[in-house]
Amino acid sequence: MHDWTKIIKATTVQDPATGAVNTPIQLSSTFNQASFDEFGKFDYSRSGNPTREVAEHAVATLEDGQFGYLFSTGMAAISSVLMTFSQGDHLIISKYVYGGTFRILEEVLPRFGIEHTFVDLSDLDAVAAAIQPNTKAIYIETPSNPILAVTDIAAVADLAHQHHLIAIADNTFMSPVLQKPLHLGVDIVVHSATKFLAGHSDIVAGAAITNDQELADQIYFIQNAVGATLGVTDCWLLLRGIKTLGVRMQQSSSAAQRIAEWLEQQPQVTRVCYPGLPSNAGYAIQQRQAVNGGAVLSFDVGSETAARTVAETTTIPEFSVSLGGTETILSYPPKMSHAELSVADQAASGITPGLLRFSVGLEDPDDLIADLAQAFAKIAVPAQS
Ligand SMILES: *Cc1c(COP(=O)(O)O)cnc(C)c1O
Numbered sequence: 001m002h003d004w005t006k007i008i009k010a011t012t013v014q015d016p017a018t019g020a021v022n023t024p025i026q027l028s029s030t031f032n033q034a035s036f037d038e039f040g041k042f043d044y045s046r047s048g049n050p051t052r053e054v055a056e057h058a059v060a061t062l063e064d065g066q067f068g069y070l071f072s073t074g075m076a077a078i079s080s081v082l083m084t085f086s087q088g089d090h091l092i093i094s095k096y097v098y099g100g101t102f103r104i105l106e107e108v109l110p111r112f113g114i115e116h117t118f119v120d121l122s123d124l125d126a127v128a129a130a131i132q133p134n135t136k137a138i139y140i141e142t143p144s145n146p147i148l149a150v151t152d153i154a155a156v157a158d159l160a161h162q163h164h165l166i167a168i169a170d171n172t173f174m175s176p177v178l179q180k181p182l183h184l185g186v187d188i189v190v191h192s193a194t195k196f197l198a199g200h201s202d203i204v205a206g207a208a209i210t211n212d213q214e215l216a217d218q219i220y221f222i223q224n225a226v227g228a229t230l231g232v233t234d235c236w237l238l239l240r241g242i243k244t245l246g247v248r249m250q251q252s253s254s255a256a257q258r259i260a261e262w263l264e265q266q267p268q269v270t271r272v273c274y275p276g277l278p279s280n281a282g283y284a285i286q287q288r289q290a291v292n293g294g295a296v297l298s299f300d301v302g303s304e305t306a307a308r309t310v311a312e313t314t315t316i317p318e319f320s321v322s323l324g325g326t327e328t329i330l331s332y333p334p335k336m337s338h339a340e341l342s343v344a345d346q347a348a349s350g351i352t353p354g355l356l357r358f359s360v361g362l363e364d365p366d367d368l369i370a371d372l373a374q375a376f377a378k379i380a381v382p383a384q385s
Pocket of ligand 1: 073074075076100145170172173191192194204205206
């Protein structure tokens with residue numbers, strides 16, 4: 001079955017009691033047990049809920065996984081997966097990891113004796129060199145935020161397995177319709193479902209998906225023990241949002257490709273980061289492992305002053321954090337997602353003062369290009385370096 005069909009079938013699950021084509025929101029914390037000795041499938045909603053079960057099955061199906069778990073936020077999903085590790089374990093993490101994941105690894109997990117090393121995962125020799133006797137996993141995020149650096153998922157998963165480690169991938173930026181890490185050898189996929197999966201900038205949610213029964217049991221144990229589950233109304237909104245994931249990703253990614261190609265021609269733009277461009281260092285790998293370059297890009301207009309002008313004079317995009325909504329979102333990583341990094345650390349991660357991130361929504365790309373063009377007309381053309 002093709003993805004678009006799978007999406008609709010997985011999110012259109014009849015209510016067995018009434019035949020309603022949409023899954024009801026089962027706002028019940030507890031479930032009556034038929035007899036003193038025989039307990040039903042559901043007893044308490046932290047442990048399991050019928051609405052959440054349908055939504056968890058849907059996200060698993062999209063990734064071609066058997067087991068899916070939904071959490072209250074993307075960070076709850078990621079930290080619950082990381083909590084399956086134990087004191088004395090060591091993890092290898094992409095050096096371009098999401099800021100919230102960085103914070104958990106740097107400031108929370110060390111207190112529980114879980115250690116990590118940040119590595120540039122495009123350098124497989126460096127990854128191999130970072131493996132210690134107590135290393136348990138390699139954590140991938142591709143394309144990365146905000147410079148869209150691409151990691152070769154199959155190569156890293158392969159290396160992980162050679163050393164009996166598991167591979168974990170944050171697939172938020174691509175969504176399962178553009179990239180399926182489980183097919184490339186990854187053991188656990190995590191998502192901020194807040195972004196493309198839910199797709200409407202309305203809820204915060206997270207997901208973890210695997211095909212491995214043992215890993216699934218460990219994730220479920222933490223989900224139930226720690227309890228950062230997704231509430232049932234948000235499960236329903238997630239199901240509703242996922243229904244249009246296929247068409248949204250197709251439209252937004254083809255618009256992003258057009259906008260990236262246009263940006264490359266603009267004298268005000270010193271650099272375009274988009275793995276759908278043949279000029280991008282990750283292009284060949286992206287072509288191999290994903291359907292296209294995705295719906296997020298970033299570009300540099302040379303200075304903070306110019307970035308400010310673009311943010312202040314464009315009228316269509318929302319100027320905000322986050323991504324993956326139906327509306328185009330323009331953000332300024334140096335002061336938003338990556339504000340905690342020092343200027344030197346920002347520079348080392350390619351986050352230059354003129355960098356803007358653009359999450360392309362469902363507006364007509366011609367209007368977005370015209371809006372950027374009128375803003376670019378107000379900024380200086382940077383000197384060629
Ligand atoms: C937003 C995001 C997260 C965190 O998800 P929340 O839903 O905000 O908790 C994790 N990874 C990536 C790549 C993200 O963009």
